[in-house]
Amino acid sequence: MNITASDAILLAHAGFGVLGILAAVWVFVEALNAREENATRIRIASMVVALLMIGAWILGGDWYLHYYPADKALILKGPWPFAHNLFMETKEHLFFLTLILALYLPIAAFEKLHANPKARKMVLWVAMLIALSGFAIEGFGGVINHGAKLALARDAGTGAQ
Amino acid sequence: MDADTSRLGRAGSSFAVAAAIAIVFNTVIACVKDADKPVKTFMASLSGHDWTTQGIADVVLFVVVGLILWKTSIGEKLSANSFIYLLAAAAIVSGAGLFVWYVLY
Numbered sequence: 001m002n003i004t005a006s007d008a009i010l011l012a013h014a015g016f017g018v019l020g021i022l023a024a025v026w027v028f029v030e031a032l033n034a035r036e037e038n039a040t041r042i043r044i045a046s047m048v049v050a051l052l053m054i055g056a057w058i059l060g061g062d063w064y065l066h067y068y069p070a071d072k073a074l075i076l077k078g079p080w081p082f083a084h085n086l087f088m089e090t091k092e093h094l095f096f097l098t099l100i101l102a103l104y105l106p107i108a109a110f111e112k113l114h115a116n117p118k119a120r121k122m123v124l125w126v127a128m129l130i131a132l133s134g135f136a137i138e139g140f141g142g143v144i145n146h147g148a149k150l151a152l153a154r155d156a157g158t159g160a161q
Numbered sequence: 162m163d164a165d166t167s168r169l170g171r172a173g174s175s176f177a178v179a180a181a182i183a184i185v186f187n188t189v190i191a192c193v194k195d196a197d198k199p200v201k202t203f204m205a206s207l208s209g210h211d212w213t214t215q216g217i218a219d220v221v222l223f224v225v226v227g228l229i230l231w232k233t234s235i236g237e238k239l240s241a242n243s244f245i246y247l248l249a250a251a252a253i254v255s256g257a258g259l260f261v262w263y264v265l266y
Contacts, residue, residue: 118241
């Protein structure tokens with residue numbers, strides 16, 4: 001088994017992102033049932049979302065800056081150049097939207113959600129937007145990966161290096 | 162003191178506006194740096210890569226605007242729904258705007 005640093009960082013980036021989405025869903029469900037008893041749990045879960053998204057940012061940023069240029073060149077020469085031109089370009093900027101929402105979530109969750117329906121509504125909206133944008137980003141990652149795979153498959157089929 | 166259940170707290174309201182501003186700024190700067198190469202070059206010169214500069218600028222903008230608004234009474238001037246819909250609209254329009262930009266660009 002040969003796992004390179006590039007593989008480890010990329011998979012960790014995606015893993016942090018998926019866990020961040022799951023944590024946002026956790027916050028959403030807890031907020032739906034906001035009570036005094038789960039107030040602390042909601043705040044902790046919202047901080048977990050922020051920390052996981054920060055982790056995804058740092059890991060994804062490192063991979064994007066140091067390892068992605070080779071994949072980018074490969075994708076652009078392959079049959080799916082839009083995997084970079086559309087999906088990667090959107091993904092790398094859309095991520096900041098998710099990150100800002102994730103940083104805001106613990107601030108919104110700091111209010112007494114069980115006593116303030118409007119604050120609860122804000123947390124529900126923010127958690128939902130984090131999960132939905134996160135799912136979109138994960139899907140875009142799948143398209144980018146497939147773009148690279150198709151380029152490699154075509155090179156293998158033609159004997160290109 | 163009991164919370165006013167029709168309004169958000171000071172931090173919740175001020176940082177909601179800051180998040181909306183940072184999210185819209187992120188989409189605008191993504192479009193501007195693609196359309197105007199000197200801007201992209203300048204951003205890259207600040208941190209080594211334009212994407213790194215953009216991310217740091219987004220977070221700094223969020224924190225600084227949030228802290229500035231936190232010192233105001235913005236949360237008492239607007240209803241909670243105003244902040245919720247402002248942030249939701251900013252996120253949805255900016256997210257869709259990014260995708261449309263790269264479809265067209």
